[in-house]
Structures are given as C-alpha cells and as structure tokens.
Amino acid sequence: MATPTLTPTSYVVLGLVGAFGPCTSYDMKRAVSSSIGYFWSFPHSQLYAEPMRLVELGLLREDQERTGRRRRTYELTDAGRDALRAWLAEPTDEPTEIRDLAVLKLFFGAQATGGDVRRLADAAIEAHRRRLAEYEAIADHDQGIERHMRTTLELGLRYERAAIAFWEEVAKE
Amino acid sequence: MATPTLTPTSYVVLGLVGAFGPCTSYDMKRAVSSSIGYFWSFPHSQLYAEPMRLVELGLLREDQERTGRRRRTYELTDAGRDALRAWLAEPTDEPTEIRDLAVLKLFFGAQATGGDVRRLADAAIEAHRRRLAEYEAIADHDQGIERHMRTTLELGLRYERAAIAFWEEVAKE
DNA sequence: GGGTACATGTAATCAGTTACATGATTTA
DNA sequence: TAAATCATGTAACTGATTACATGTACCC
Numbered sequence: 001m002a003t004p005t006l007t008p009t010s011y012v013v014l015g016l017v018g019a020f021g022p023c024t025s026y027d028m029k030r031a032v033s034s035s036i037g038y039f040w041s042f043p044h045s046q047l048y049a050e051p052m053r054l055v056e057l058g059l060l061r062e063d064q065e066r067t068g069r070r071r072r073t074y075e076l077t078d079a080g081r082d083a084l085r086a087w088l089a090e091p092t093d094e095p096t097e098i099r100d101l102a103v104l105k106l107f108f109g110a111q112a113t114g115g116d117v118r119r120l121a122d123a124a125i126e127a128h129r130r131r132l133a134e135y136e137a138i139a140d141h142d143q144g145i146e147r148h149m150r151t152t153l154e155l156g157l158r159y160e161r162a163a164i165a166f167w168e169e170v171a172k173e
Numbered sequence: 174m175a176t177p178t179l180t181p182t183s184y185v186v187l188g189l190v191g192a193f194g195p196c197t198s199y200d201m202k203r204a205v206s207s208s209i210g211y212f213w214s215f216p217h218s219q220l221y222a223e224p225m226r227l228v229e230l231g232l233l234r235e236d237q238e239r240t241g242r243r244r245r246t247y248e249l250t251d252a253g254r255d256a257l258r259a260w261l262a263e264p265t266d267e268p269t270e271i272r273d274l275a276v277l278k279l280f281f282g283a284q285a286t287g288g289d290v291r292r293l294a295d296a297a298i299e300a301h302r303r304r305l306a307e308y309e310a311i312a313d314h315d316q317g318i319e320r321h322m323r324t325t326l327e328l329g330l331r332y333e334r335a336a337i338a339f340w341e342e343v344a345k346e
Numbered sequence: 347g348g349g350t351a352c353a354t355g356t357a358a359t360c361a362g363t364t365a366c367a368t369g370a371t372t373t374a
Numbered sequence: 375t376a377a378a379t380c381a382t383g384t385a386a387c388t389g390a391t392t393a394c395a396t397g398t399a400c401c402c
Contacts, residue, residue, distance in 0.1 A: 007389070008277060015281035026353055036280050039271045043391060048355060050389090069354070069397075088285040091296030092274040095304055098212045098332060100269040104181060105261055107209050108188035109321030112261040117321070123264030131268055148282030148290070155339055159271060162335055166328055180361070199381055216363060221383060223361095242370075242382070353398075361390080371380070 005057070006083065009042060013050050014059060014076065014084040019146070022063075022075040025051060034138060035149060038131075038156060059083055102127075106170065121171035125164055132160035178230070179256065182215060186223050187232060187249065187257040192319070195236075195248040198224060207311060208322060211304075211329060232256055275300075279343065294344035298337055305333035 016028050023031075025048045032047065051074045054060040059080035064072045076084070102124045109117045135157050138145075145153070189201050196204075198221045205220065224247045227233040232253035236246045249257070275297045282290045308329050311318075318326070 008272075008274060009389080011277065011281075015277075015284065018284050019281060024353090025355085029353090036277065038268075039273070039276060041270060042389095045355085045392085046390065053389095071354075084281075084284060085286060088278055088281060088293075089289050091293045092278065093296060093300050094274050095211075095300055096271060096273040096276075096332070096336065097214060098269060098271055098329075099181075100212070101181060101265040101267050103212060103269075103325060103328065104184065104188075104209065105265065106321055107325045108184075108192060108257075108261060109324075110319050111188065111191050111257060113258060116262050120261075120264045123266060127266050127268055146283050148279055151282075151343060152276060152280045155276065156271075158335055158339065159269070159332070162331055163269065166331065170324060182361080197381090198383085202381090215361095217381095218364085218383085219362065244382075347402105349400105349402085351398105351400085353396100355394105355396085357392100357394080359390105359392080360388100362387105363389090364385100364387085366385080367383085369380100369382080371378100373378080374376090 006087075008040065009046055009050050010054060010059075011084065011087050012036060012040065013047070013054060013074075014080055014087075017051075017060065017074050017076050018081065018084055022073050024071050024073050026071075036152070038135075039152075054080065102167075118171060121167045124167040125171065128160050128163040128167065132157065132164065135160060179260075181213065182219055182223050183227060183232075184257065184260050185209060185213065186220070186227060186247075187253055187260075190224075190233060190247050190249050191254065191257055195246050197244050197246050199244075209325070211308075212325075227253065275340075291344060294340045297340040298344065301333050301336040301340065305330065305337065308333060 012032070013028065016031055017023060020027065020031060025044070028047045028051075029044045032041075051060055051062070051072070055062045055074070059077060060074045061077050062072050062074055064070055102120055105112070105120055106117065109120075112120075135153060139150070139153055139157070185205070186201065189204055190196060193200065193204060198217070201220045201224075202217045205214075224233055224235070224245070228235045228247070232250060233247045234250050236248070238244045238246075275293055278285070278293050279290065282293075285293075308326060312323075312326055312330070
C-alpha cells in the first residue's frame with residue numbers, strides 16, 4: 001500500500017533523484033526539461049516545493065550548503081527508495097490522457113469560422129514538426145542515454161510523426 | 174485578447190453548450206464521458222462549478238427550474254459565443270502532453286526490479302486494447318456523430334493502435 | 347563594469363480533486 | 375418495497391500555476 005499523499009509529481013522527483021543521484025532542484029529542472037517534461041510538464045517552482053514535502057515525509061534527505069548559495073541537495077532515503085520501487089512494481093491501468101489544446105479546438109470545429117480549422121491544422125503541423133526535430137536532436141545528441149529513457153523517447157518520436165500525418169490529413173480536407 | 178481567467182475547462186464547457194445547445198451539468202458530464210473526456214478528463218464536480226463561474230463572467234445564462242430537482246440549464250450568451258469563437262479562431266502552439274503513468278514508470282524502468290517492466294507493458298497492452306475497443310464501439314455505434322468530433326475520435330483510434338504496437342515491442346524485449 | 351543569461355528560491359492564489367450527501371427513478 | 379443506479383449538487387483541501395524577487399557567473 002503506497003503512501004496516498006504521493007502524486008505523479010512526487011514520483012517524478014523520487015525517480016529523478018534515484019536515477020541521477022543526489023541533485024538540486026535546478027538539476028531536476030534541467031533533467032525534466034529535456035526529457036520527461038515533454039510528456040508531463042510542471043513549472044520549476046514545483047521542483048522546489050515538492051522535494052521539501054518529500055523530505056518531511058522521510059523519503060528524501062536534504063543537505064544544504066552552509067555557504068554561498070546555500071543550495072539544497074537531495075538524495076533518496078531508504079524509505080524513499082522503497083516507495084519508488086513499490087510504485088514501479090505496480091502496473092497502472094489509468095489510461096493515457098492526450099492533453100492538447102489543438103485537439104480540443106478541433107473537437108469543437110463545427111462552431112469555428114471560415115478557415116479556422118485549416119489554420120489550426122497548419123499551426124499544429126508546424127508545432128509537431130518542431131517537436132519532432134527536438135526529439136531527433138536529443139536522440140542523436142545524447143547517445144549514452146539510458147535504455148528505458150530512450151524507449152520513452154521513441155514513443156515521443158512515433159507520436160509526433162503520427163500527429164503530423166494526422167494534421168496533414170485534416171489540413172487537406 | 175481573450176479573457177485571461179478562462180481555462181481549457183472553461184472552453185470545454187462553452188464548447189459543449191454551444192455544440193449541444195442548452196444543457197445541464199449532467200448532460201455535459203454524459204457528453205464528456207463518451208468523447209472529449211477520454212483526452213482531457215475532469216471530475217463531474219467541475220462541470221457543476223465551472224458553469225457557475227461562467228455565468229458570473231456573463232458567458233453563460235442560467236435557467237433554474239422552480240420545482241422538483243431545480244435543475245440548472247445553461248446556454249450561451251452572445252458574449253459566451255464570441256469568447257468561444259475567438260478561442261477557436263486562434264491556433265495554439267502549446268504542445269501536446271501525453272500524460273500516462275505507465276510511460277512515467279517506463280521512463281524510470283532502470284530502477285525497477287525483476288519483471289516489473291514486463292508486467293507494466295502487459296498491463297498497458299491490456300488497457301490500450303480495452304480503450305481501443307471502446308473507441309471502435311463509439312465509432313460504429315454513434316454513426317451520426319459530427320464530423321470534427323469523428324476526426325478527433327480517429328486520432329484516438331490511431332493513438333491506441335500505436336500504443337499497443339509500442340508496448341508489444343517493449344514487452345518483447 | 348554593465349548587461350544578460352543562468353540559478354534559486356518564496357508567496358499568493360485558485361483550479362482541480364476528493365469526499366460527502368442526498369434526491370429521484372428504475373428494477374427485481 | 376428494497377436495492378441499485380442515476381442524477382445533482384456542496385464543502386474542504388491542496389497541488390499546481392503565476393508572479394515576484396534576487397543572487398551569481400559569465401561575456402562583451
């Protein structure tokens with residue numbers, strides 16, 4: 001039975017600290033912004049607030065510099081590692097949510113005017129192409145990337161390609 | 174310049190009322206749960222709270238029954254229709270978020286134990302198959318479905334098929 | 347040595363979730 | 375007529391977002 005107060009954000013933090021070793025909120029921010037943040041984003045302020053919560057819950061240990069920036073570095077406690085492992089061991093059945101404003105607008109397209117949907121599609125194609133390019137850059141730049149993380153990236157690549165194809169058809173109609 | 178206090182949820186409500194005509198929160202709930210709620214979900218309580226907010230903003234008009242259940246029926250005001258149209262007319266560049274706990278767990282798969290990832294993949298395959306079946310049922314049951322809504326559903330179908338293929342490869346590794 | 351980008355936080359607000367509660371219909 | 379399910383809300387909490395604020399390092 002997992003501690004109920006833990007949100008997905010909590011596990012992202014635990015997972016990052018576990019994966020990359022002791023790190024600061026800023027380290028997490030950077031890691032997130034080039035990886036899992038593409039799928040599940042949150043503002044950097046949470047990467048400052050959430051670790052503190054986890055410290056209170058005994059899942060992270062905090063070590064604050066005495067001098068200079070007084071950075072806080074976090075690392076997993078045994079309890080934290082256990083919580084993370086337990087979470088990883090338990091498959092989910094919660095379904096995917098594809099949160100995309102463009103899709104929302106498309107859904108209500110019948111109420112739009114003139115070329116709205118067409119322009120929407122064009123913008124979406126652009127956005128997905130950019131995103132695809134970013135993913136490709138990461139894929140060939142970060143060669144040494146951990147295997148599961150690369151697999152996740154692979155999902156992203158496929159999604160972007162599929163999205164481009166989809167919106168191109170919408171634009172063509 | 175769109176009113177800043179409006180969230181995606183607001184537009185979903187406006188869009189639903191616009192698309193289906195005057196309706197109650199419960200009507201919205203039903204509509205959501207078989208359509209856009211698959212992509213962007215929220216609890217029914219919001220479908221009660223949000224319309225009231227929109228009434229205060231002058232975007233919806235409320236008509237409450239005097240007797241019995243005292244149901245509140247909402248419909249668009251002119252301002253509401255304008256706000257919706259303006260929103261639809263403005264393409265987004267906010268990128269998709271694919272929120273999926275299974276993907277999150279996969280991402281941190283290096284820290285998992287034994288057959289965790291395999292079980293995760295199997296569960297995901299199951300979940301996506303179920304979801305695909307639901308989409309297919311909607312697609313051939315609701316024939317008269319509006320064109321843009323059907324297109325959105327088409328995206329869902331593609332995503333689920335791609336997800337199944339993806340997780341099958343993960344399981345195979 | 348002044349600007350700019352990087353780094354590191356805090357505060358306030360509020361949307362969104364969870365949980366509770368109960369009335370009205372249908373069905374067994 | 376009891377149970378189950380459908381329908382309709384409200385209350386409380388809190389995670390998440392927005393906005394503010396400032397420190398540090400580097401570069402021109």
